[in-house]
Amino acid sequence: MEFRDLKSQYRQYKQEIDTAINNVISNAAFIGGKEVKELEKELAEFVGVKHCISCANGTEAMTLLMMAWDIKEGDAVFVPDFTFFSTGEIVSFRGATPVFVDVDKDTFNIDTKKLELAIERTIEGGKLTPKVIIRVDLFGLPANYPEIERIAKKYNLLVLEDSAQGFGGHIFGKRAGSFGNAATTSFFPGKPLGCYGDGGAIFTNDDELTGLLNSLKVHGKGENKYDNVRIGVNSRLDTIQAAVLKVKLKAFIDHELEDVNRVNRLYHERLKGVVKTPYIPEGYYSSFAQYTITLDSKGQRDELQENLNEQGIPSMVYYIKPMHKQQAFSYLEVSDKDFKTTNTLCDTVLSLPMHPYLLEEEVEKVCEVIKNYLK
Template sequence: MKLEFRDLKTQYKKYKNEIDIQIQEVLNSADFIGGKEVNVLEERLAEYVGVQHCITCANGTEAMTLIMMAWDIKEGDAVFVPDFTFFSTGEIVSFRGATPVFIDVDKDTFNIDSIKLESAIKDVLLQGKLKPKVIIPVDLFGLPADHFEIQRIADKYNLRVLEDAAQGFGGSINGKKAGSFGDAATTSFFPAKPLGCYGDGGAIFTNDNELAEIISSLKIHGKGDNKYNNIRIGVNSRLDTIQAAILNVKLTAFIEHELEDVNNIYEMYTEDLSNIVNTPIIPKGYVSSFAQYTIKLKNKKERDALQTNLRDEGIPSMIYYLKPMHKQEAFSDLVYSENDFEVTNQLCETVLSLPMHPYLSEQDVKKVTNVIMNFKST
């Protein structure tokens, strides 16, 4: 059987009956937009994460955009974003006309470096051209960022915090779940995420009643008490009922066993590889949901050679990320010093993500680790 990087096929086979029944119920009701399944999902997600409000929407990028809209982030504002992450986290800042300020990451956790974050905030204040407004820490590869320290910094400089938990759903720090940090948080239900649907989808989490009300309006054309009474300019960003029905089944599986299973697989990988390559570091008190299991090699040549070797053995792998944010052509108008991104630049040349999902067998893991051990021994 072919080894999958993220095995959605096996997951579907396991829960085929439940998923098919839920989809059929939506088809029978023909309530495709805003059906009861959406409300049920939002209530369950809010309870699981531990917040008062969960508002679903079309995708994770629009979830962050809705927050930027609600907070009136605009031209002249500075928003602090990790340099080592997916493009959308910076994109939503520029989309609003604001300026993303990219911050290097910690070499062990790959998450935003809080010391460099505070230094960058001070620099922006000293220059006086932009007004610091928001920090967007990313829970990269499933591991929550250093949220308590980030919140301390945010409070010190009177900044808002938007937690990008697109990869982090299910992770936690001392029992506090990803999605419950900051003033608001977002997640993505892209199929390959820890909790994914069969298309696009996203959600916003917050304890702020006013913010929840504004976002609920913004996501449906800025509606007021009904959809034909529009009180602000909004967008069309809704999670459809079929996707919610699928997610309700998959959320149960995630809670019952999938999060535990990926952490067991993490331990199997790490037991074999910890003395062979640099394996993921999970700080004390942290739980990762392992959107990816990412190792570090010595240099780009070794990383690329290992990826080729794995491919030759029928093992998929991925590089997250080939190019840092500050080198993206879309941000070429921004001026940076390469010295500010030493860790990110190194990671882009040395990281490699291995197959990681709840349905990997011990035999699957051994197949991957044996190839890596043999590669490193030659």
């Protein structure tokens, strides 16, 4: 059994993917080929925004926005404590200060009440200037954008939506990637929409920001890459990855989103009342980057994971350590008591196999092992 089955996906679309890759090789336009612009157009249309700017990976997508928004030393950027390291890393990389915020115990996304308290506390402290809220669509579920937007407007803050895990999800039909001043995604192979290497993209309706990002991602280019008008980076999506993504985007839209939600229903029917399953608020739609259950204790979680492993069932813990406890952020002055929910989740969550090609009998096997263990 695969945790995220990319092999079955390839077998189903082998001819299309192989043809797409071979076309790039035959044309030899490995950087900046026509497939890149075609993909950007298709992605923008799917998300529902004017512009998609592709780049090397999801981390650099967020970094490019920090550069474009001139986030620097003395600035505060508000980040959920329960997320992957890069969301805070890109803030420190610019010399700014990440301010970690605890998350909601049910959605795993940033707790908006605690977010507003963190902003007010930062303003009162007088040492940092609040600039940006980074909302992460964790495990596929879009964060509470309506409330985050209200808070951002109240304190005049920018909003960056990290939709690397939430790509394909939506809130009342408005898709992940279309929220905030700009959004980013990652095409890391294990993401809802992944390529065969690294890749990323930025989404926005801002024409001026788009022009700046297209310059920054290619060495700060002006008219061309040999006319350099600012300091930038080298962050381009290569053509082979774009060609692969064009095939996979069609599959993603045609059936994969629907299929992961079918798998969610299968899990929910079998595990309801047995263990705490993912919570999806009314009007929200998840792309289920992960299917994450919550156990009663670390001991119970670790024993269940071992039990699953003995039965040949892979599982993962996202995340074993809160952001505020990462050694790289040890210079920050934080109080552990402010992160009660994150601390608990790191000890009790467990992600089960989840992908569009998971069979009903495989879901049945996973659920039977869980039921038998918890009995």
